[in-house]
Structures are given as C-alpha cells and as structure tokens.
Amino acid sequence: MEHPQSKADEILRCARSLIIKGGYNSFSYADISNVVGIRNASIHHHFPSKSDLVRKLVAQYREEAAAGIAELERNVSDPFEQLRAYVGYWEGCIADATHPFCVCALLASEIPVLPEAVVLEVRAHFRGLSDWLASVLERGAAQGRLTLTGTARAEAEMFMATVHGAMLSARAYGDARTFGAITRPLLDRIAA
Amino acid sequence: MEHPQSKADEILRCARSLIIKGGYNSFSYADISNVVGIRNASIHHHFPSKSDLVRKLVAQYREEAAAGIAELERNVSDPFEQLRAYVGYWEGCIADATHPFCVCALLASEIPVLPEAVVLEVRAHFRGLSDWLASVLERGAAQGRLTLTGTARAEAEMFMATVHGAMLSARAYGDARTFGAITRPLLDRIAA
DNA sequence: GGTTACCTACCAACTAGTAGGAAGGGTGTC
DNA sequence: GACACCCTTCCTACTAGTTGGTAGGTAACC
Numbered sequence: 025m026e027h028p029q030s031k032a033d034e035i036l037r038c039a040r041s042l043i044i045k046g047g048y049n050s051f052s053y054a055d056i057s058n059v060v061g062i063r064n065a066s067i068h069h070h071f072p073s074k075s076d077l078v079r080k081l082v083a084q085y086r087e088e089a090a091a092g093i094a095e096l097e098r099n100v101s102d103p104f105e106q107l108r109a110y111v112g113y114w115e116g117c118i119a120d121a122t123h124p125f126c127v128c129a130l131l132a133s134e135i136p137v138l139p140e141a142v143v144l145e146v147r148a149h150f151r152g153l154s155d156w157l158a159s160v161l162e163r164g165a166a167q168g169r170l171t172l173t174g175t176a177r178a179e180a181e182m183f184m185a186t187v188h189g190a191m192l193s194a195r196a197y198g199d200a201r202t203f204g205a206i207t208r209p210l211l212d213r214i215a216a
Numbered sequence: 217m218e219h220p221q222s223k224a225d226e227i228l229r230c231a232r233s234l235i236i237k238g239g240y241n242s243f244s245y246a247d248i249s250n251v252v253g254i255r256n257a258s259i260h261h262h263f264p265s266k267s268d269l270v271r272k273l274v275a276q277y278r279e280e281a282a283a284g285i286a287e288l289e290r291n292v293s294d295p296f297e298q299l300r301a302y303v304g305y306w307e308g309c310i311a312d313a314t315h316p317f318c319v320c321a322l323l324a325s326e327i328p329v330l331p332e333a334v335v336l337e338v339r340a341h342f343r344g345l346s347d348w349l350a351s352v353l354e355r356g357a358a359q360g361r362l363t364l365t366g367t368a369r370a371e372a373e374m375f376m377a378t379v380h381g382a383m384l385s386a387r388a389y390g391d392a393r394t395f396g397a398i399t400r401p402l403l404d405r406i407a408a
Numbered sequence: 409g410g411t412t413a414c415c416t417a418c419c420a421a422c423t424a425g426t427a428g429g430a431a432g433g434g435t436g437t438c
Numbered sequence: 439g440a441c442a443c444c445c446t447t448c449c450t451a452c453t454a455g456t457t458g459g460t461a462g463g464t465a466a467c468c
Contacts, residue, residue, distance in 0.1 A: 031447080046329030050263040051425065066448050068425065125325070132388040133317070133325050143390075150388040182378060185385050185398050189377025192384075193307030196324040198335075206377050206396045209366045211238040223413080244457060258414050260459065 032070040034060045036081050042123050047134050048078060048142070056096045075139035078131075086152065093156055103164030104215055107157075108156040111187065112205045118191065118200045125195065129188045154180050161214070171216045179214070186210050224262040226252045228273050236317050239326050240270060240334070267331035269324075274337040277319045278344065285348055289349070295356030296407055299349075303379065303399045310383065310392045317387065321380045346372050363408045371406070378402050 038059045042051035053074070057064045071077035092113070100106045100172035118124045128149040135143055158180035166169030172179045234243035245266070250254045263269035284305070292298045310316045320341040327335055349372035356362030364371045376385045382398035 046241065046326040047239055049238065050326065050329045055421075063449060065425080065450080065452095069447065072425085074424065128388075129251060129384060130325050132384050133322050135387050135390070137242045146325060147388055147390070148418085150385065173405060177396060177430095178401055179240070181385060181394070182398050185381025186378045187252040188384050189379070189381035190374075192321060192324050192380050193342065193373060193377050195327050196320075196339055197320055198327070198339070200374070205370060206374050209370055209374055213365055245459085246456075254413095255415060257416080257418095257459080257461095261413065264459085266458065 039081050079141045086149050103160045103169050106160050115204050118194055118203045125191050157183050170214050229236050231273050239322055271333045278341050295352045295361050298352050307396050310386055310395045317383050349375050
C-alpha cells in the first residue's frame with residue numbers, strides 16, 4: 025500500500041494488458057509472473073483466485089472510466105465536444121496501441137464462460153456508459169446542439185454499439201484508422 | 217465423407233458452438249470429445265492441430281455465410297429488405313440462442329492471440345461482409361431506396377460495426393431484445 | 409494392400425491453486 | 439530500549455487436473 029505502485033497494482037495492470045490482448049482464458053498466472061517480478065504463487069496472496077483478480081481488475085477499470093468521464097464533464101461543457109473527446113480518447117488508444125480495446129467490451133464477448141462476479145462488473149460498465157451517453161445526448165438535444173432520431177436512450181445504445189464494433193473492425197482489419205473512419209461519420213450524423 | 221453428417225463435420229459444428237460461447241481459448245479437444253462420440257486423439261486425425269480445426273471451421277462458416285447472402289440476393293430484390301433480412305437473421309439467432317454471436321466477430325476480438333492462419337480467414341470474412349453491405353447500400357442509393365450520408369463503403373463499415381456491437385450489447389445485458397433495439401433504428405435511419 | 413477412421417496408451421508442458429516457511433515492519437508491554 | 443507478537447509480503451516446493459499433441463495398433467472398406 026505504501027509503494028507508489030504497489031505489487032498488487034502492478035499485477036492488476038499487467039493482467040489488464042493481457043486481457044486486452046485476448047480475453048479471460050488467453051492469459052495465465054505464469055504470464056503475469058514473467059512480466060511482474062513476482063512468483064506465480066505470490067499472485068494468489070493478493071488475489072486468491074483468477075476470478076477475484078479479474079473482478080477487481082474490472083472494478084478498477086470502471087473507477088478509472090468514471091473518473092475520466094467526471095473530468096470530461098468538468099473540462100468540456102459542449103455535449104458534442106464531450107462525445108468527440110470520448111471517441112478521440114479511444115482513437116488515441118488504438119492508434120498508439122497502448123490499450124487498443126475496451127476491457128469490458130472484450131470480456132462481454134466471452135460472458136458465457138466468465139465467472140458470474142466478473143459478468144456483473146462487465147454488465148455494470150455497459151449500463152454506466154450507456155447512462156452517461158444518454159445523458160449527454162439528452163442534454164445536447166435540449167440545447168439544440170445535437171439531433172436525435174429516436175430516444176436518447178436508444179441513440180446512446182446505438183452509439184455505444186457502434187464504438188465497440190469499430191474497435192472490433194480496427195482489430196479485424198489490423199488497421200487503427202478504421203476506428204476513426206467509422207466513428208467520424210457517427211459523430212457527424214448526430215451533430216445538429 | 218459417406219455419412220450424411222460426417223464425424224469431421226460433427227467436430228466442426230461442435231467446435232463452432234464452443235467458440236461462439238467464449239472464443240478460441242475457452243474450449244479444448246476434451247470438450248469436443250465429450251459432445252461428439254469420439255476420443256480426444258481421434259480429433260487429431262481429422263484436424264492435425266487446433267489451428268487447423270479452427271481455420272477450417274471459419275472457412276466453412278464463411279462458405280455458409282456466402283451461400284446465405286447468395287440466397288438473399290436470389291430471393292429478395294429490394295436492397296432495404298435485404299438488409300432487414302440480414303439483420304433479422306441475426307435477431308432470430310440471438311432470440312432462440314442457437315448461435316447468438318458471429319464466429320468471426322468473436323474471434324476478431326482475440327486476434328492478437330490467434331494463429332495467423334485463423335486471423336487471415338477472420339479478416340477475409342470482415343472484408344467480404346463489408347463488400348456485400350457496400351454493394352447493397354450502393355444499389356439502394358442508386359434506386360433512391362436508401363439515403364446514405366457518406367460513401368457506400370463508409371456506411372457499410374458503420375453498419376457492420378453497429379451490428380457487431382449490438383451482438384456484444386445483447387450479450388453484455390443478457391437480453392436478446394437489445395439487438396433489435398439497436399438495429400431497428402439503424403435500419404430506419406438509412407431507409408429513404 | 410493401401411487408405412480411412414478410429415482406438416488405447418502415452419507424453420511433456422502448463423493450469424490454477426495449496427502448504428508452509430522466511431523476512432521484514434509495526435506495535436504493545438515491561 | 440528490548441522483547442514478544444502479529445501481520446503482510448513474498449518465497450520454495452508441491453499437487454491434481456488439463457492442455458494440445460504423438461505413437462502405434464486394429465478393423466473395415468475399396
């Protein structure tokens with residue numbers, strides 16, 4: 025706890041990167057111990073089971089996402105610019121290949137084989153993101169800044185799905201620019 | 217080969233269902249042998265390695281997808297109705313939970329940890345699907361039946377991404393209706 | 409007699425997870 | 439200040455089960 029970057033946190037960070045590569049079943053404790061300077065068994069001291077590790081990893085990810093959104097709300101007032109900043113954040117992540125996929129989007133695709141505790145966290149992320157997007161769209165529509173075709177909720181779900189699908193296509197094509205090519209028209213379309 | 221449903225085909229079908237559940241690393245040869253009445257080692261007779269198995273599985277999936285599209289082209293003339301039929305096909309698959317996810321969409325999310333041969337097949341599926349969607353959109357626009365905001369290609373990529381994202385959201389929420397809730401506005405939007 | 413399809417028996421490597429101990433720091437008590 | 443005690447962190451050593459894959463044999467069919 026006293027370290028600026030505790031071992032437990034290093035493990036979480038490492039596991040996150042590994043999950044982003046290929047999901048829950050694509051990494052092992054051995055993979056983590058190879059990167060973080062720690063023995064396989066020592067990981068169990070911090071996280072008794074793999075399910076624990078990933079649940080806490082997603083919980084931490086959700087906290088960071090919430091913090092990022094809060095900062096966006098503080099620094100950017102215009103709803104359209106908020107959406108553009110959100111999309112731009114991911115465009116950057118994909119372009120520099122640091123975290124080229126949303127942890128929860130990746131885990132969501134594997135839900136049938138995931139521990140229940142992890143599923144609940146992933147689902148909560150989807151709801152949280154959708155809620156925020158809906159609130160932004162609603163505000164934008166009220167200000168006459170955005171044009172919605174359906175309800176804010178429906179538009180938010182579609183927006184989120186398209187962003188996730190764009191991540192997938194970028195990965196499938198092996199071309200980071202795909203993400204922007206899909207999301208730019210998405211933004212243009214809702215701009216008033 | 218002589219059997220109406222050969223053992224090799226049974227293995228491919230079974231592996232496909234297992235992949236749809238949670239991807240490449242979520243199933244083993246043991247899982248297959250438990251379902252298909254065959255010994256673990258015998259699977260290697262038909263498919264020397266797991267990479268071979270999954271590559272052929274995706275190739276078969278692509279053939280079936282191409283056949284489905286060809287049938288659609290034969291039976292449905294109106295571009296908008298073609299798109300609606302395509303989306304409706306997936307809505308049915310998700311509702312009855314038989315194949316509630318596109319094999320290639322799932323594998324695409326795991327690309328960094330997939331054998332190269334599988335990646336090429338997955339990428340080819342994305343290109344093929346995008347090509348078809350673009351051709352339908354182009355035709356629809358030329359007939360004045362559909363309204364495109366960007367190029368047919370860009371619109372096709374966005375359409376595909378949204379459909380994939382809708383599968384993901386349906387899985388994340390654990391609610392099949394989510395898919396329709398996202399794709400219906402998607403179709404409405406491009407209808408002239 | 410060769411090919412195909414399947415079998416038993418095996419393997420080394422890896423999986424998540426456990427048992428038990430050593431080193432270190434913090435704290436309460438005398 | 440010294441000592442005992444405990445808690446945290448990490449270690450070595452181990453385990454049972456699973457992983458994809460191999461070797462070699464058998465039986466049926468063309």
